[in-house]
Amino acid sequence: MGDVVESKEWYLAAYCPKGVPTSDHLKLRTISLSLAFDSIPDNHLAVETLLLSVDPYLRGTITGTIEGLYMPQFQPNQVLSIFSVVRVIRSKDSKYIEGDLVLNGFGLVAEYSIVPSSHIIRKIDPSNGISLSDYLGSLGVPGFAAWIGIEVLGDPKAGSNVFISAASGAVGMNAGQLAKIRGCRVIGSTGSDDKVKLIKEEFGYDEGFNYNKETNYDAALNKYFPDGIDVYLDNVGGKMLEAVLNHVNKNARIPLCGMISQYNKVWTEREGVRNLLNMVGKEVRMEGFMLGSYWHRFGDFAKDMERYIQEGKVKSKSKINIGIESFLESFNSLFSSSKIGKVVVQVKAY
Amino acid sequence: MGDVVESKEWYLAAYCPKGVPTSDHLKLRTISLSLAFDSIPDNHLAVETLLLSVDPYLRGTITGTIEGLYMPQFQPNQVLSIFSVVRVIRSKDSKYIEGDLVLNGFGLVAEYSIVPSSHIIRKIDPSNGISLSDYLGSLGVPGFAAWIGIEVLGDPKAGSNVFISAASGAVGMNAGQLAKIRGCRVIGSTGSDDKVKLIKEEFGYDEGFNYNKETNYDAALNKYFPDGIDVYLDNVGGKMLEAVLNHVNKNARIPLCGMISQYNKVWTEREGVRNLLNMVGKEVRMEGFMLGSYWHRFGDFAKDMERYIQEGKVKSKSKINIGIESFLESFNSLFSSSKIGKVVVQVKAY
Incomplete structure (x- = not known):
């Protein structure tokens, strides 16, 4: 991993007051991002994105109309953010080390990013038998x-x-x-x-x-x-x-x-x-x-739900689309009745 | 007061699914009613109505349509009932004596009636400075x-x-x-x-x-x-x-x-x-x-509200229409924007 990477990211190009968002509204660009250890602030992590959660609520955050009063809106040119599973590349927080898999509550829809460790919701133990996509579905x-x-x-x-x-x-x-x-x-x-x-x-x-x-x-x-x-x-x-x-x-x-x-x-x-x-x-x-408004209950939820999954009481289906390029198409699939279960985008093989 | 009285009463003649109810739907009739002491069951009272409360919710109880699922409906030929202030004429309940003024929770829209004393919500003390109509308004x-x-x-x-x-x-x-x-x-x-x-x-x-x-x-x-x-x-x-x-x-x-x-x-x-x-x-x-669903709170409410009225913190307006004959017109006045405050019908002078 060099100090500077090319990173693809999806950003808001124009608000979409109605209809299905298109490539006029959400655009992909490539930026150069420095991951040099010295450029990472304290209590921040450099991460690479493995999986992105694709959730309908995002639709309400890019309308730019009166609904803007009712959901926080992304700003033009701002990179979208969403739940994601990311891998730590470099850490300036002693609680995390290189290679940790974590659930990122405000993950940028980007291949790489520098994130405050306060955005990390939990570490993921890849050996506990729960699939990574479930952390964005039943556990997300x-x-x-x-x-x-x-x-x-x-x-x-x-x-x-x-x-x-x-x-x-x-x-x-x-x-x-x-x-x-x-x-x-x-x-x-x-x-x-x-x-x-x-x-x-x-x-x-x-x-x-x-x-x-x-x-x-x-x-x-x-x-x-x-x-x-x-x-x-x-x-x-x-x-x-x-x-x-x-x-x-x-x-x-x-x-x-x-x-x-x-x-x-x-x-x-x-x-x-x-x-x-x-x-x-x-x-x-x-x-x-x-x-x-319910983050204080996330721990109770995750404890219940992990047990249900491990006991086979909660099952799930997901649709995994490959490549960050598929984000817009994946998002729009939420509004057709063709999809089943949780839609995720796999940005990087794991 | 003789043993048999002529009593006027309003009953449901036909359901009114839409529009303002007319004399096709709500009709006035006169019946003969025995108030003979021996004809009054135990724990019942013979009463004469002084004031009738006129409330919009009654509209939902005479539709006879699907709304019937959502509000209890009067049955055809049934006398309407509503909050009222009544005076006890004869009592077969030791808690009440002739002359008592009481608030009747299911008062028939009638000049005279025999009521189970369990329908009585409270006695009214006419000397406490609160007007009788307030018992159907701010206290009703x-x-x-x-x-x-x-x-x-x-x-x-x-x-x-x-x-x-x-x-x-x-x-x-x-x-x-x-x-x-x-x-x-x-x-x-x-x-x-x-x-x-x-x-x-x-x-x-x-x-x-x-x-x-x-x-x-x-x-x-x-x-x-x-x-x-x-x-x-x-x-x-x-x-x-x-x-x-x-x-x-x-x-x-x-x-x-x-x-x-x-x-x-x-x-x-x-x-x-x-x-x-x-x-x-x-x-x-x-x-x-x-x-x-909130009757268990009525006592708390009445205590608060009586104090507010006596302290002058809650004031009210009411429109008192005279005569039981005016009930239908009084009810329909609720749906025009001409009326102000609480509408009551005074059936008998007090």
Whole structure:
């Protein structure tokens, strides 16, 4: 490893208020970066990126519109950052040595970077039988989101009726399994018959339906929830959220994790939810959440989830795309219903 | 008082799925009712109605449509019931004697009735300086709703920015004063310049705006909430709720008390709220509530509120319509912006 490396990185070229971001909005460039030991500040690490997490929430951070009030926005020309698994090349923090694998909470979408060690969430023990991509999936952003949605905000009892949209997605697959561990009846909606089969056979959902086939959501929920819905983990918003509000039980809880069906529209063009009045009569609680407010719980989550993975109680699927060049395409795949499970980009073989 | 009286009563003749109820839906009839002592069951009281509370929530109980799932529905031919102040005529419960004034939680909309004493919420001491109509206003359904919305669910801190819609209505006037007692900055929206003047001068709101004049709600909220909204007590739903969601602060709370702008429409014709995604980024909690789930807190509420009224910290306005015949007209006045404060019907002079 020389002192200066060529490093490819993705940066925000222009805000994307609506639609799917293109290479006009997110661009790849190559910079020269000095990794010379003397150029690394104290309590910083030089790292090379192995795996990048590809998460839908990023969509909200590059709109530059009124949503800018509601999610922190990247600035033009700024390199994107996201959860990543990186390897330490050089360390100016005595807690880390060259070769350590670590989870980086604000990893630049770049091949190489210098990072403050305060951004490191945990070390990764490659010998514990958990695949590296799981640290970005079940043990990363989507797993943590699923855990907050189910364990903290949804808090279903054994026997509760739990509904999860985007059920085969990175959050959904984890959420469904966490609800099953709690003894709930769990139903998921997803975008194909194959994915319905997957969530039932692989992730233990009791039932599932293909929202592209059963397009009358109200009828579908009527069929799958004869006793109503106690907890709905909303990953999609729009028409599905509206349909759910016609089937909620008293004191139902609706943690709002994100709204994949709505991200690519400006808000005035989004699907309005017309039946919020149902929340009054049924005393429903709907609550949005961001992971940043729950970092103090990350340790509890990681301990639970690691055990579940090792005991085989939580399984996962991921789609690993090769090469940092694939980041934009990988990101856009989140908005098609073709993908299954957690999407990651492998920047470097490990 | 003879043993048999003629008693006028309002009953549900036909469900009213949309629009304002008319005399096709709610009808007045006269029955003969025996008040003979021997015909009164144990632990029951014969009472005459003095004052009837007229509350918007009643609208949701006579739709007979899908909303029937969300509010308990009156049955065809059933006499309506509502909070009322009644006088005991004959008592078969040793806790009550003839002449007692009591607050009846399920008072029939009738001149006379036989009621189980378990329906009596409290005795009223006519010598304590509180007007009888206040027992149906600040100390009744709307006051209790305001207290739950502000004290229990909204829970604003001193200095918080609180917004209240339908601010000069029965709930709003109490809610604004409760938030002021907590030291908040309180802004209200209401339907005329006179009512804006009233909420500021009489109820201590810091600011108010006339939503019929400042029809761009987004611009109005931008002007009155330069620092954003921490708590919004929603009494109207629809476009105002949507506008609020563009101005919420992190961890804002939105207790949903009712949605007066939406009651007379079937749900598919209601105004959709398109920006619920803002609840994710700002981690907003929206929660519907019904008084029935909070009866265990009624004593705490009544103790607080009685003191506030006696200390002059909570003032109120009411509109007293004379005669049980005026019940339907009084009820429909809730949906026009002409009324101010609490609407009651005086059935009998006292």
